[in-house]
Amino acid sequence: MKGLSRIKARIIVSFKETVLDPQGQTVKNALHTLGYSFVKDVRQGKVFELELEGISRKEAEKIIPEISDKVLSNPIIEKFTWQILE
């Protein structure tokens, strides 16, 4: 579409602080075993990179959090942050 370039966005989904993250805990324990005892906590999450085409930046700013909330994360246990990369 004319005037609308491709938009790249990155979304990071991670567990809320109140939710135990068994994977993060296991990674932390592994790091301790390897001698990195100063690592106090590890939280593991997911990264999504979306490429959007045919919509404006303004529309993208509305759509990205919508997709993140509705599909990519479960608001009961997860939170998300997002940014437009280019």
Next chain:
Amino acid sequence: MKFGVVVFPGSNCDFDTFYVLNSVLQQKTVFLWHKEHNLQNVDCVILPGGFSYGDYLRSGAIAKFSPLMQEIKIFASYGGLILGICNGFQILLELGLLPGAMLMNKNLKFLCQFVFIRLENNQTPFTNKGKVGQVLRIPIAHYDGNYFAPEQKIQELKKNNQIIFRYSEASGKITPEANVNGSLENIAGLANKEGNILGIMPHPERASEAILGSEDGRIIFESIINYLNEKKKI
């Protein structure tokens, strides 16, 4: 009386569930393809176990957008009976028909084993043939069965008697050791406030014939049949 077993791409307990209802318990049963818009006038919908859409994003996260799920939401609002088993339970959580969410098992392992669960509430369409305190031996097979809900919600579930099954010892004792996947309050099965929707992680369809090592799962199906028969009389 008619049962409907919903089929998603990736369902793998659909035929087992169909077999138990249709052949073992002699009930009229139909498959309901998730892309359909029609529940075919069933009296009870069963969301079976499996890995709907591969469960790549989160268990049940994509299945909740299937067209049939809109019909199921309406069916639920009119008091229709819905039983979600394993992945079916996860889908009910994602749909918001049951509260809370599932985390990965606390030991990060896929658990496939027999467990004991204690019946906590027999005043539901799914448990009326059982006794409170009765212990059932039923297998589980899941990666994400570690039940979580905010503290306030847990209190509400307790107050409303919505916790229907809890992981226990063979004796019925509720212990941290019996809590194989780390679920809050040892929750293995949960109903909505109205009691017409039940989600359960163990697989009753895999424990409905003696030759498979346990018939304890039949209580759930027989309770539903009993409930629907009684309802018909009114």
